[in-house]
Amino acid sequence: MTGEASKLWLLKGFAQAYGLQPEGPSPTAILVGGGQILAFLDNEKQIAGAESMSDDVCVLDVPGCILTPGLVDLHVHIIGGGGEAGPSSCTPSSQLSDFLDAGITTVVGVLGTDCVTRRQESLVSKCRALNDDGITAYHWAGSYRVPPATITGSIQGDLCLVESCIGVGEIAVSDHRSSAPTPHELARIASEARVGGMLGGKAGLVHVHMGTGMTQLQPLQNAIEISDVPITQFLPTHMERNPSLVNAAKSWIDQGGYVDFTAGSKALDAVSQLLLAAPRQQEKYLRHCSISSDSFGSLPVFDARGQLVKYEVAEPKELLRCMQQLLLQSRNTAGPQDRHMSLLRYLSLFTSNPAAQLKLPQKGQIAVGCDADILVLDATTYELRYVFAKGKLMRTPDWVMGGAFERGDRIRPRKLQ
Structure with a gap:
């Protein structure tokens, strides 16, 4: 593999990951590569090992953010x-x-x-x-x-x-x-x-x-x-x-x-x-x-x-x-103990529910082996910060990937091979 396809991404520093399968405690970091979610990392030793495993590892540190499925x-x-x-x-x-x-x-x-x-x-x-x-x-x-x-x-x-x-x-x-x-x-x-x-x-x-x-x-x-x-x-x-x-x-x-x-x-x-x-x-x-x-x-x-x-x-x-709007409503109306599950249920309307209806097991969830479609949202406002699609970073706060003929100040046109 060469170029973007060969990159490994290590997402860390986030407050919470939602849409996990199987459900459980949020990992400390997530390793992405080859279009898929490769591993959940739970401690600093694992994270340090992932960071040093290859020159192709790119680290995205996102404090104050949450992760959701695309x-x-x-x-x-x-x-x-x-x-x-x-x-x-x-x-x-x-x-x-x-x-x-x-x-x-x-x-x-x-x-x-x-x-x-x-x-x-x-x-x-x-x-x-x-x-x-x-x-x-x-x-x-x-x-x-x-x-x-x-x-x-x-x-x-x-x-x-x-x-x-x-x-x-x-x-x-x-x-x-x-x-x-x-x-x-x-x-x-x-x-x-x-x-x-x-x-x-x-x-x-x-x-x-x-x-x-x-x-x-x-x-x-x-x-x-x-x-x-x-x-x-x-x-x-x-x-x-x-x-x-x-x-x-x-x-x-x-x-x-x-x-x-x-x-x-x-x-x-x-x-x-x-x-x-x-x-x-x-x-x-x-x-x-x-x-x-x-x-x-x-x-x-x-x-x-x-x-x-x-x-x-x-x-x-x-x-x-x-x-x-639904996530903000969930946060503002649910009690502290119910907030996580309430937010997850609303999030599923846009992620795991349509994926299940369409029989797309690789979509709508954050799980090892699934497609690395991941959103990084501000944990307070739920503003969209970063987008990963099939393991590739496709959007940041400063730019967004476009088609080959798209133009604009923020758009990076996809290069034709």
């Missing part, structure tokens, strides 16, 4: 989205630095409304680019419409043969932009995804865009009732839209299902609403939720007649801001 964002329009207001309203494609500045080290790309000018082939190519750039990227086959668009001609084929394909989505339900899929169509898609996931060793989920229609989750309930597909095969997102939909999310979780919220103030309200509704089952409800950014997708607002009245673009940093 964020796992399961819903990102990596090649852009939108288009509801015509061609000029198509949103721009993502950039590497946008993810790193948000602490996102794993993304899952998705198509939304537009599957005419935005295609699966472009999605797969962008995944390859982001993986080459240094983070981890997957994608969902299909888009809003049914039947889902695929590359190989079938859902099973994509899950088996396209490396970055992890499931199907975002299929639109209870939304005026959906193709009004029937329960039988939804059940067939779920069955195809389930078998494809088995054959390809993938999650094989059906990621469902939930609109504000009156039917809410009923189409998915009907699909489950007429088939042998388990409720866990569907992962509905945007479940924070209104209190009624959050109540539907609670019922869905009570049946064993999982839900995803889109980062923002409504996601914070949704989490609070769930926990207030089930104060004795908070751990269960938090374990069955995740939060994603919907970044680079459009945020259209429609009136009661379906007319577009407002149009914005979702930002990756909203995911980081949402996490920071």
Whole structure:
């Protein structure tokens, strides 16, 4: 190995590491190399030995900071989205630095409304680019419409043969932009995804865009009732839209299902609403939720007649801001003895929960042998300081790694080999 790939990093001086597996006391230092977490070090003798083992060891001393796993964002329009207001309203494609500045080290790309000018082939190519750039990227086959668009001609084929394909989505339900899929169509898609996931060793989920229609989750309930597909095969997102939909999310979780919220103030309200509704089952409800950014997708607002009245673009940093707000809330409301576990449960919404739903055992946790995706946050404000992705230092307070053609005062463009 040469260059950056050969570096060993020794992270030390931090106050606490969260997301440890197995759970236990925080190590004194963590050794990273070859893209993975190599060892936990527990005393000064081990640290001194690690520092002197090779000239390639780089030491990062971060007093007053905490370590967390990199964020796992399961819903990102990596090649852009939108288009509801015509061609000029198509949103721009993502950039590497946008993810790193948000602490996102794993993304899952998705198509939304537009599957005419935005295609699966472009999605797969962008995944390859982001993986080459240094983070981890997957994608969902299909888009809003049914039947889902695929590359190989079938859902099973994509899950088996396209490396970055992890499931199907975002299929639109209870939304005026959906193709009004029937329960039988939804059940067939779920069955195809389930078998494809088995054959390809993938999650094989059906990621469902939930609109504000009156039917809410009923189409998915009907699909489950007429088939042998388990409720866990569907992962509905945007479940924070209104209190009624959050109540539907609670019922869905009570049946064993999982839900995803889109980062923002409504996601914070949704989490609070769930926990207030089930104060004795908070751990269960938090374990069955995740939060994603919907970044680079459009945020259209429609009136009661379906007319577009407002149009914005979702930002990756909203995911980081949402996490920071929840962590601050946890610290301010939990007692001293409960603070660690409360913070860890909120953190899991952005890390271990989506990683588990997507069946990515190397992600969402800090464990020996797992991918070295690590964030260094200020222990008081939770401000992002450093980002490691697959063992490489990709962001500091002074600079951030960008794609080959990104430019800016803080951006270091990735050199093409």
